[in-house]
Amino acid sequence: MSGDEVHNLMSPAARSARRMFYAALAGTLILRLLFAAVLPMTGDEAYFVVWGMHPALGYYDHPPMVGWWLTALLALGKAEWWLRMPAILLSAFTAWGIMRILRPQTGVMAYWTATLFLISPVSLYNVFITTDTPVILFIFLSGWAFYQASRHTRLHDYALAGLAVGLGMLSKYFEGLMAVAIASYWLLIDRRAKAFLGLLLVAGISALLFAINLYWNYEHCWDNFLFNLANRTHKGLTPSGPPLYLLTLLYLFTPPLLYGLYRARGAIRSRIREPLVGGFAAFAGIPLLLFGLLSFKNVIGLHWLLGFYPFVFVLFGATADHRSHRQSLRFMAGFSALHILLLGTLLALPVHDLHFTGKNYPMVVLGTQTDKIWQAAQPYVQGRHLATRGYASASILEYHTGHHFAVFGSGSDHGREDDALTNFMHWNGQNVLLISTNNLPVSVYTPYFDHVEKRVVDIDGAPINLILGDGFRYLAYRREILTQIHQRYYHFPGWLPVGACPFTQRYFDTR
Incomplete structure (x- = not known):
């Protein structure tokens, strides 16, 4: 193609290129x-x-x-x-x-x-x-x-x-x-x-x-x-x-x-x-x-x-x-x-054919079959705070159900917005339903409740755990979980001027 053809926007080549672009668009x-x-x-x-x-x-x-x-x-x-x-x-x-x-x-x-x-x-x-x-x-x-x-x-x-x-x-x-x-x-x-x-x-x-x-x-x-600069930055x-x-x-x-x-x-x-x-x-x-x-x-x-x-x-x-x-x-x-x-x-594959995702399969099911999980949880929802173990599952459940799901536990360095949205002080003595794709033993939850039961439902071959916790123990949760979160994710340099820190003030302000 000659230089003139390249720059001539009225040439047949230009019209062809223009048609191709808008067709692709x-x-x-x-x-x-x-x-x-x-x-x-x-x-x-x-x-x-x-x-x-x-x-x-x-x-x-x-x-x-x-x-x-x-x-x-x-x-x-x-x-x-x-x-x-x-x-x-x-x-x-x-x-x-x-x-x-x-x-x-x-x-x-x-x-x-x-x-x-x-x-x-x-x-x-x-x-x-x-x-x-x-x-x-x-x-x-x-x-x-x-x-x-x-x-x-x-x-x-x-x-x-x-x-x-x-x-x-x-x-x-x-x-x-x-x-x-x-x-x-x-x-x-x-x-x-x-x-x-x-x-x-x-x-x-x-x-x-x-x-x-x-x-x-x-x-x-x-x-x-x-x-961005501290919590998730690798040291080596x-x-x-x-x-x-x-x-x-x-x-x-x-x-x-x-x-x-x-x-x-x-x-x-x-x-x-x-x-x-x-x-x-x-x-x-x-x-x-x-x-x-x-x-x-x-x-x-x-x-x-x-x-x-x-x-x-x-x-x-x-x-x-x-x-x-x-x-x-x-x-x-x-x-x-x-x-x-x-x-x-x-x-095009049915959900049950996605078992090749291995340990991630329960999360695949949670993301694609949320309505089935929510339906299975309905008998236990009334009168309970709702929670999951991680921000991804909490967000997916909240998007599909319209109900707020808290992140229960220390979570990860990602997705910590729930630290601002949930006040665990208000949960003290109340009941919780925790929906989890992690098959953790009941003993993980017993320190934080007066009584805990575990129900497992099968959704397309994935075990979904429903943890029923009665009588939430806020002080134990604060001592074991919130203190860990505070030390790991809210430890900023002393030279940094701070106007407020809602997480610290909510749970650890001794004034």
């Missing part, structure tokens, strides 16, 4: 909607739905944005496909944005790049509503706005970038890596004085928005910072981290796309001063490099990378040749077809 949107309607609500998703049921300025694990979105969505319905609507639309919007970013400079190739993004496996199956959904959106918008600002040096573009960074920081702290990438772009490539003033505008606006999160943390034990090296990270990159971007970028390395070097190439190389490369360094201490989850995933496609579209696009499109189509076939097969 419509087709993948329908497929994502279908997946969203049939996939059961996951534990993490249900946990964030519980956030939406309890609107607040912040939550234990992360900033509040997804909770705010879900509060608005819950006002109109609670079907899985509806609550997942932001995630369903996200890939379509991002693909459209990739096309709009590239089209002024690459013409018809912009449509092929956007199509490539649309048919990638992650773009097809990632329909889950989590904290990643808003941060992926705002990372992309902050990159797009800052790119436009770099091209035109317009202050309102810098202001939009600052707004996007700030909203991203109210979604998840990975937006902070985007702020580092933006600053690095100015420092390494675009050191104009007016660009520096724009960078200060980005910093000022985003800081004002992030102050909401700082204030909430000041009044809530610095929960977000303890969770993780030898498997770097190789797993490289395999994750290979899976996400696929060998043909990575090879296409390698072939385009000369073009990238020669055009690094251009905002399109240098900007998106920084927006993708700096965070991915930082994740690579972090992989020596933590295993990098695939979902951590998704906010910066689209920027690699923009860089590919700006520098790779037609041959690389053609090879990547062919590989991606086949690769994604395998994912669709596998996911479709799993969804």
